[in-house]
Amino acid sequence: MSAIPKGPDPAQDAALTLAAQSGDVSALALLLKQHAPGMRAVALSVLGPGPDVDDVMQEAALVALRRIVDVRDPQAVGPWLHMVVRNCCRTLLRASRRVETMTAVPLPASGATPEQVLQSHALRDWVWEAVEALSPTLRLPLVLRYFSTEVTSYQQIAEACAVPVSTVRSRLHQARGALAQALTATADSAHDDVARRTEASWQEARETLAAAERGEFGKVVKDRYSPEVALLAGGRRIGGAGLMLAGMDGDLAAGVRQRPLHVVAGRSLVVWEMELVNPPDDPDHCPPGVAWIMSLNAGRFDRVSLYHAARLQKAPAEA
Structure with missing residues (x-):
């Protein structure tokens, strides 16, 4: 036997x-x-x-x-x-x-996000090196799915990328397979310090909003964004730097403020997830949050896609 x-x-x-x-x-x-x-x-x-x-x-x-x-x-x-x-x-x-899906594995009692867990151990730099090796088409849905906190369901990713849910599933399938190959290919490579880059991006997000409140958002856009920067919504180009300035000035004039909640920082893709704080006299002026999904080219942001969180549905008033 x-x-x-x-x-x-x-x-x-x-x-x-x-x-x-x-x-x-x-x-x-x-x-x-x-x-x-x-x-x-x-x-x-x-x-x-x-x-x-x-x-x-x-x-x-x-x-x-x-x-x-x-x-x-x-x-x-x-x-x-x-x-x-x-x-x-x-x-x-x-x-x-x-x-709507939840995180695949319950978060630890500390309340740490998957991104914070990733940042806490030595594998993080290797993982991000492999993520950077993916094509932009595959990188974006994968980063949103696994590293953002508010744009994680198939439906939300589909809206942010302006593609059908079936396309999101297909791209995630391809991205996971490509990531497995990239992880093997980059195992022995030198890796960037992701924690340092993420902290720098947190600081930049805060400084950007502070500059906007001082009326200096135009200087930030000139210094950090490409002159041909494209502003997108729903996957469609709706304007450039001028519309970015007008939109920020309009929100500030209406009393709307933004507060950074979460940052994902790669070499070629950055996501700033913001809470939108509306003025007390106009609590429904803006949705509760917005994600700035930005691609980098030669150190400057050249594409900014805005994804707004859905408004909470109000319960119908009793008769």
Whole structure:
């Protein structure tokens, strides 16, 4: 009788998990490879055979990459990976029923966002180097999906990118596959300091809004934006620098203020998520928030796409 093959060794799992949490790229890759059969079995048990299984496996790998630091018992990383797959399956099933999705894995008790978790360990710079290797078409939906906080559902990404939801799903599928290849290709490369770049972008967002309130937004646009900058809404060009200045001045004159809530900063793509604070006498002047989705070319912003958060629906008044 042939011996029954054993599953991954808990002691080896623990060693690989600890190494991955310290930023060892090869350890994480080996961990995912060893547990891939079990993870796929979970996906098949929930979804059945079909292309969605491959999507879930890719999604689970990205979640594991972001959240490996959350594993408290390194020897139990196998059940944790199975949980990740199961949650990704449930998210996919909810999305197919046109229900807004939540984060695939519950956030830790500290309330840290996925972006903050990513910033907290050594893998972050490697991940961003791989993200930068993607084409702009694939990079934007992937960054919104995994690193923004307010533009994460398929429907929201579709609106921000001005494409159908089916196109978002297709591009995310391609992006996850391309990212896996890019991660392998950039594992031994020198990586930028993402934490430093993100902090600099936070500072720039604050300084931009402060300058606007001082009446100096025009100087900021001249210094940091391309002379041919395109302002977009719904994927359509609606103007350039002149409209940006007029829009900012109009909001400020109406008493609207912006407050940075979240920043995603890549070399070629930056997202500033802002809260819009309306004046007390006109609380519905603007939607509750806006995302500035900006592409960089030669160190200057050359495209600014504005995505406004949906207004909360008011309950109908009683008769």
